[in-house]
Amino acid sequence: MIRLAFALFLVAAVAVGTLALAGEPGRAWLEWMGWRVEMTAAAAALLSLFSALLFTLIWRAVIWVVEAPRRAARARAEAKRKSAVEALSRGFLAVAAGDGSEARRLAQKSAELAEEAPALVRGLAAQAAEAAGDLPAAKAAYNAMLGFPEMRLAGLRGLMQAALAEGDKAAAVRHAETAYGLARTARWAWRALLDARLEAGDWAAALELVQSGLERKIITPAEAERGRAALLAASAASLEDALEPKTRAQALDFATQSAKLKPDFAPGVVMAARLLADDGKTAKASQLIEAAWKVQPHPALWLAYRDLKTNETPKARAHRLAALAALKPDARESRILRVESALIGGDPAAARAAARLLDHDAPTARFAGLMARVAAANGEADEARAWVFRGAEAAREPDWSDLDPEGRAFAYHREDWARLTVSYVETGQLIHPRHERRERTMNDLPELPSAYVESTPFIRAAETGGALLPIPDDPGVFDAPPISDPPEGPKGGGPAPRRKSGARRRLASGSRAAK
Numbered sequence: 081m082i083r084l085a086f087a088l089f090l091v092a093a094v095a096v097g098t099l100a101l102a103g104e105p106g107r108a109w110l111e112w113m114g115w116r117v118e119m120t121a122a123a124a125a126l127l128s129l130f131s132a133l134l135f136t137l138i139w140r141a142v143i144w145v146v147e148a149p150r151r152a153a154r155a156r157a158e159a160k161r162k163s164a165v166e167a168l169s170r171g172f173l174a175v176a177a178g179d180g181s182e183a184r185r186l187a188q189k190s191a192e193l194a195e196e197a198p199a200l201v202r203g204l205a206a207q208a209a210e211a212a213g214d215l216p217a218a219k220a221a222y223n224a225m226l227g228f229p230e231m232r233l234a235g236l237r238g239l240m241q242a243a244l245a246e247g248d249k250a251a252a253v254r255h256a257e258t259a260y261g262l263a264r265t266a267r268w269a270w271r272a273l274l275d276a277r278l279e280a281g282d283w284a285a286a287l288e289l290v291q292s293g294l295e296r297k298i299i300t301p302a303e304a305e306r307g308r309a310a311l312l313a314a315s316a317a318s319l320e321d322a323l324e325p326k327t328r329a330q331a332l333d334f335a336t337q338s339a340k341l342k343p344d345f346a347p348g349v350v351m352a353a354r355l356l357a358d359d360g361k362t363a364k365a366s367q368l369i370e371a372a373w374k375v376q377p378h379p380a381l382w383l384a385y386r387d388l389k390t391n392e393t394p395k396a397r398a399h400r401l402a403a404l405a406a407l408k409p410d411a412r413e414s415r416i417l418r419v420e421s422a423l424i425g426g427d428p429a430a431a432r433a434a435a436r437l438l439d440h441d442a443p444t445a446r447f448a449g450l451m452a453r454v455a456a457a458n459g460e461a462d463e464a465r466a467w468v469f470r471g472a473e474a475a476r477e478p479d480w481s482d483l484d485p486e487g488r489a490f491a492y493h494r495e496d497w498a499r500l501t502v503s504y505v506e507t508g509q510l511i512h513p514r515h516e517r518r519e520r521t522m523n524d525l526p527e528l529p530s531a532y533v534e535s536t537p538f539i540r541a542a543e544t545g546g547a548l549l550p551i552p553d554d555p556g557v558f559d560a561p562p563i564s565d566p567p568e569g570p571k572g573g574g575p576a577p578r579r580k581s582g583a584r585r586r587l588a589s590g591s592r593a594a595k
Contacts, residue, residue, distance in 0.1 A: 107119075107120060107121060108120065108121045108123070108124035164190055167186050167189045167190040168186075168190045168200050168201070168204060170182075170186050171183050171186035171187050171189075171190055171204045171208065172204060172207070174186060174208070174211070175204070175207045175208055175210075175211045178211055179211065180208060180209075180210075180211035180212025180213060180214075181212060183204070183207070183208035183211050183212065184205075184208040184209065184211075184212055186204070186208070187201070187204045187205045187208040190204060191205065198228075199225075199228065199230060199231050199234075202221060202224060202225050202228075202231060203225070203231070203234060205221045206218050206221035206222050206225070206235075206238050207238075209221055210238075210241075210242075215242055215245060215246065218238065218242055219238075219239065219242050221238075222234075222235040222236075222238035222239045222242065223235065223239070225238070232262065233259055233262055233263055233266065236255045236256075236258055236259040236262070236269075237255075237259060237268060237269075239251075239255045240252045240255035240256050240259070240269075240272060243255060249276065252272065252276075253272070253273065253276045256268075256269045256272035256273050256276070257269075257273065260273060264296045265296060265297065265298060266298075267298050270289065270292075270293050270296075270298050270299075273289055274286060274289050274290070274293075274502075275498075275502070277289060278497075278498035278501055278502065279495075279498060281318070281494045281497075281498070283311050283312075283314050283315040283318065284315070286307075286311050286501070287308060287311045287312070287315075290304050290307040290308055290311065290505075291304070291308075299505070302508075303505050303506070305341055305342065306342060306345075306504050306505050306508055307501065307504075307505040308337075308338075308341055309338045309341040309342035309345045309348055309504075310338070310345065310347075310348075310497075310500060310501040310504045310505065311501055312334045312335070312337045312338035312341070312348065313334070313335060313338040313345065313347045313348035313351055313497075314497040314498075314500075314501060315331075315334040316331040316332070316334035316335035316338065316348070316351050316352075316355070317331075317347075317351060317490075317492065317497065318331075318494075319331035319334070320335075320351065320354075320355065328355070328358075331351075331355060332352070332355040332356065332359065335348055335351040335352035335355055336352045336356075336368075338351070338352065339351075339352040339353075339368050339372065343368075343371045343372040343374075343375045343376070344372065344375040344376035345504070345510075346372065346376065346378040346380055346381055346482075346490070346510065347482075347489075347490040347492075347500075347510075349368055349369060349372040349381065350369075350380050350381060350384045350489050350490060351490070352365070352368055353365035353366075353368050353369050353384050353385075353388070354384060356368070357387075357388050362388045362389065365384075365388055366385065366388060369381050369382075369384060369385045369388075369404070370385075370404065370407055373385075373404055373407050373408060373414075374407050374408055377408055377411045377412075377413035377414055377417075378413065378479055378482075379413060379416075379479055379480055379482075379483070380479075380482055380483060380489035380490065381413075382401060382404055382405075382413070382417050382420075383483070383487070383489065384489065385400075385401070385404055386400075386401060394424050394425055394426060395425045395426070397421075397424055397425070398421040398422065398424045398425025398426075398427075399421075399425070401417055401420065401421035401424065402417075402418060402421040402422075404417065405417040405418045405421065412438075412439075415434065415437055415438055416438065416447075416450065418434040418437075419431050419434040419435050419438070419450055419454060420450070422434055423453060423454065423457055428454070428457040428458045428459075429458075431454045431457055431458075432454055432458055435450070435451060435454045442475075443470065443471070443474055444471075444474050444475055444476065444477045444480075444524075445471045445472070445474040445475065445476050445477070445524040445525065446471075446476070446477045446480045446524045447471075447474070447477075448467045448468070448470050448471025448474050448524070448525065449467070449468070449471050449523075449524040449525040449526060451467045452464045452465075452467035452468045452471065452525060452526055453526050455467060456526065464526075468525050468526070471524060471525050472525065476515060476521060476524070478512040478515045479510075479512070480521055480522070480524070481512050481514040481515035481519070481521045482510075482512060482514065483521055483522040484514065484519075484520075484521065484522065485520045485521065485522055485523070486522075487522050492513060493513075496513040499511060499513065500513070
């Protein structure tokens with residue numbers, strides 16, 4: 081306002097000055113109460129302008145004085161607001177730092193200052209109580225938040241976490257269900273419900289929840305597809321050992337759906353192949369495994385593929401396994417499978433040639449066992465024994481741990497399936513519960529004489545047409561003549577342990593039911 085008045089005054093002054101300099105100043109006079117004042121027109125104009133400017137200044141001064149109390153009130157409110165914001169900020173930082181006492185002090189201070197932000201004050205009070213370990217106070221604060229629509233979702237989440245801290249899972253699920261009904265995109269509520277369904281082994285309810293999460297855009301289509309594949313496999317595992325034909329048919333349907341949804345999910349593919357083979361549908365089982373091998377090779381896949389036929393000759397089996405390896409030749413499992421197929425087919429030279437293509441850096445126990453069997457097949461007993469000793473100290477392979485000591489693939493408990501589902505949904509990667517628990521797996525290393533002997537017995541066994549050393553307990557492989565040491569070795573070695581013969585068990589069959 082003041083700046084505008086000055087601008088108008090300057091414009092008028094310039095105009096008056098211009099008129100005065102033009103030589104036509106004019107005359108002006110004023111008569112008032114007997115007084116007569118005469119002056120030039122320019123002087124009268126300037127006097128009027130000065131009078132107007134003075135009046136404006138006086139008016140603004142009066143307004144400033146009148147508004148002083150209101151201005152002071154606004155300043156105090158702004159200072160209070162800044163103090164409240166600072167108290168809230170420091171309070172939430174104290175909660176993040178775990179300083180419960182400081183957080184509660186700042187929460188109390190912010191409650192006195194931040195009258196316009198009750199939601200933040202209540203949220204800070206509840207979190208400060210949690211940080212201080214005062215669970216009843218936290219629950220009371222979260223319960224108070226339920227009365228405000230904009231704070232109800234946060235209150236339900238706090239109550240759910242408090243219930244979990246107290247071990248009351250039923251109450252936590254109730255709060256999560258309520259929140260899931262209120263908000264369509266509450267991922268934390270969806271995840272809490274999913275964990276509860278998985279923990280209870282309710283695979284059907286978990287499947288419905290995955291579909292609901294996809295419809296609400298809580299999870300992506302890829303995550304939903306992985307979740308459905310894992311849950312269908314878990315459902316099949318829970319029904320696989322049933323005696324009723326209808327139940328087994330349902331298990332087969334679940335496993336087949338899982339294999340078609342995600343061919344790279346080995347548990348579902350192996351289970352579907354096993355159930356199809358039990359129904360005599362070996363061709364369809366072979367197609368499922370071959371499709372899965374092209375996407376993601378896994379040792380359980382080729383073991384299941386090997387076990388689809390138990391009445392074939394070793395050469396026929398070796399040819400079939402080599403064809404499987406050729407579907408993805410550059411994969412590590414395919415290179416290993418070429419070695420295994422050569423051993424099964426009785427071709428030690430081909431096994432040695434295929435073994436040279438493997439990566440020898442940081443060998444695992446399984447790799448060492450494979451190299452020991454290759455060396456033994458070529459009559460190199462000393463090298464085979466060295467690989468056995470090396471394998472005894474080597475690390476185990478996570479994928480190989482999916483086979484238990486009896487050779488059953490993916491024999492998981494209910495808790496394992498629950499963890500596997502969550503991990504597979506989030507990352508798309510398999511976890512290995514047996515590997516994490518350091519449980520025993522199928523034997524990695526062949527049985528060889530432990531005493532030092534010359535390699536002649538091994539050479540003699542290979543030259544006389546004895547079968548090579550395939551993977552332990554390989555069904556359908558003919559019994560080989562036992563390899564033994566001479567009665568007296570250079571270091572007094574006794575006879576070598578004989579490999580057990582007789583009925584073989586199927587490595588990729590007969591898994592435990594999910595509990």
